[in-house]
Amino acid sequence: MSDEPTGPPMTDNAFLGPWQGGARDPTFAGALSFMRRRYSRALDDVDTVVWGVPYDAATSNRPGSRFGPQAIRRASAIFDGDPQFPSGLDPFADMTVVDWGDCPFDYRRPQDVPGIIEEQAADILSHGCHLVTLGGDHSITLPLLRAHAAAHGPLALVQFDAHQDTWSDVGGGSHGSFVTTAEAEGLIDTSHSIQIGIRTVAPDDFGIEIVDAYEARELGVSGLIRRIRERVGMVPAYLSFDIDSLDPAFAPGTGTPVAGGLSSADALMTLWGLRMLDWRGMDVVEVSPPYDHADITAIAAATVVQHYLQIRAEGGGG
Numbered sequence: 001m002s003d004e005p006t007g008p009p010m011t012d013n014a015f016l017g018p019w020q021g022g023a024r025d026p027t028f029a030g031a032l033s034f035m036r037r038r039y040s041r042a043l044d045d046v047d048t049v050v051w052g053v054p055y056d057a058a059t060s061n062r063p064g065s066r067f068g069p070q071a072i073r074r075a076s077a078i079f080d081g082d083p084q085f086p087s088g089l090d091p092f093a094d095m096t097v098v099d100w101g102d103c104p105f106d107y108r109r110p111q112d113v114p115g116i117i118e119e120q121a122a123d124i125l126s127h128g129c130h131l132v133t134l135g136g137d138h139s140i141t142l143p144l145l146r147a148h149a150a151a152h153g154p155l156a157l158v159q160f161d162a163h164q165d166t167w168s169d170v171g172g173g174s175h176g177s178f179v180t181t182a183e184a185e186g187l188i189d190t191s192h193s194i195q196i197g198i199r200t201v202a203p204d205d206f207g208i209e210i211v212d213a214y215e216a217r218e219l220g221v222s223g224l225i226r227r228i229r230e231r232v233g234m235v236p237a238y239l240s241f242d243i244d245s246l247d248p249a250f251a252p253g254t255g256t257p258v259a260g261g262l263s264s265a266d267a268l269m270t271l272w273g274l275r276m277l278d279w280r281g282m283d284v285v286e287v288s289p290p291y292d293h294a295d296i297t298a299i300a301a302a303t304v305v306q307h308y309l310q311i312r313a314e315g316g317g318g
Contacts, residue, residue, distance in 0.1 A: 014039050014099065022081040022090050032073045033099035034134070035306065036080050040098040043127040048312055050132045050305070051100035051124070053117055056288075057110045058139035058174050062255040064288035068298075069102055069134040071253075071289040072305070075298035079306055086272060091313035100124065118143035125151045125281075130312060132305060135285030137255065138165060141240050142178040142187075144283055148238055149187040152280045156192035156237040157182070157208070158228065160245035160267060162258040164195060164202035164210070179206065188238075194231045196224065196270070197245035197262045213260050221266055225273035232277055239271075239282035241304050243297055251300055253292025264300045268307055275311045282308055 013023035014033035023036035033039050034050040043049065052069025059065065084091055091097075105116045121144055124131050133144055138161075149155055157179070159165075165179040182188045183206045190207040199213045209231050216224050244254040247261035262270075284301045292298060 019096050019098075020092050020094065022092060024081055025077070027077045027080050030077075032070075032077060034073050034302075035076045035092075035097075035309070037092070037097045037099045039101055041100055043098070043124065043129055045096060046098050046127065046129050047095045048097045048130040048132060048309065049100050049124050050097065050134065052102040052134040053136040053140045054102050055105070055113055055117075055135070055140055056137045056255075057107070057113070059137045059255050060174060062288060062291060064253075064290040065135060065137045065255060065286050067289045068136055068285070068287035068301070071287055071292065071295065071298035072134045072284070072301045073099075075295050075302040076306065078299070079302070084306060084310055087310040087314060089310065089313055091309045093313075095309075095313050097309065114139070114143040118146045121147035122150060131281045132308065133281075133283035134301075134305070135283055135287070138240070138242055138285045139174060139178055140285065141283055142181055144281070145178075145182050145187040145238060146185070148281045152236045154186055154189045155280060156194075156232045156235045157188040157240060158193070158232060158237055158274070158277070159195045159240045159242070160197050160262070161195055161240070161242040162197060162213075162244045162261055163200050163242070163256065164198055164205060164208075166202045166204045166206060168203070179208070180204075189235060192232050192235045192237075194228055196228065197267075199258050199260050213262060216262060216266075221269045221273065224266075224270050228270070228274060229277070234278050236280045237277050238280055239308070241271075241282065241284045241301075243284065243286050243301050246300060251297040253288050253290070253297030254286045255288050255291075256286070264303070268303060271304065271307050272311075275314060279308075279311065
């Protein structure tokens with residue numbers, strides 16, 4: 001464990017700082033890794049890896065989520081060096097988290113991208129690391145699920161989203177069809193999976209439980225937490241947080257906004273209430289900075305990951 005930071009602020013903790021403990025960079029300066037974690041691809045003795053997948057070629061409406069990882073990292077600087085809310089902990093005091101950087105691929109060959117994501121995710125997981133992914137459009141979740149299911153078996157999918165993403169996968173690769181393929185390939189345990197915040201209608205639910213946005217509001221946060229816990233139980237679970245699960249008032253910067261969604265507070269409180277689930281990995285996707293205002297959407301996405309890392313620091317997840 002590193003000593004408590006002392007002395008004047010430094011810069012570029014992402015390259016020069018200690019492996020553990022909060023950073024001392026000013027929030028307005030320094031290299032922008034996620035929460036100033038060290039950039040590294042040396043994964044021995046690393047607990048959790050944050051990486052970006054800057055891909056949006058599978059978007060059906062407004063593009064721009066390829067810039068999502070950059071924006072989320074930038075927004076995460078506001079958390080720099082402080083005890084984190086709501087745990088009050090420094091999540092990095094005893095947990096080594098690195099920023100791996102971004103998944104490299106040839107943007108001219110989109111047909112190769114899913115395989116590259118899966119291969120690189122599988123390599124990170126092979127080191128025993130927990131993987132947190134910054135998207136990117138929602139199509140990236142499919143290769144991530146392939147890698148995680150290969151490591152952990154079929155997973156309960158906990159999906160915050162405005163859309164079910166169960167459209168036909170003819171041709172493959174759409175951000176609106178990843179659940180269809182994941183179900184067909186046996187990557188998800190549909191009997192324990194749940195989608196929260198849905199407010200569109202899709203062809204099939206594959207037996208996944210749906211709590212639409214109106215029902216979620218009627219249940220309230222405590223009722224929604226209870227509903228998710230009952231559905232998932234203690235089977236291994238994967239969190240996929242599409243930022244468009246939030247109402248556009250709280251997340252304008254996304255490709256397919258739908259009115260009537262969750263508030264950022266309700267979504268974050270719900271996630272915090274799911275600390276005892278057996279989390280095996282997560283992603284946050286569909287942040288499109290060209291449509292954002294004052295980093296509202298990026299801040300929400302960064303806070304989702306910040307909450308998840310606190311859950312990890314408290315011992316949640318495999």
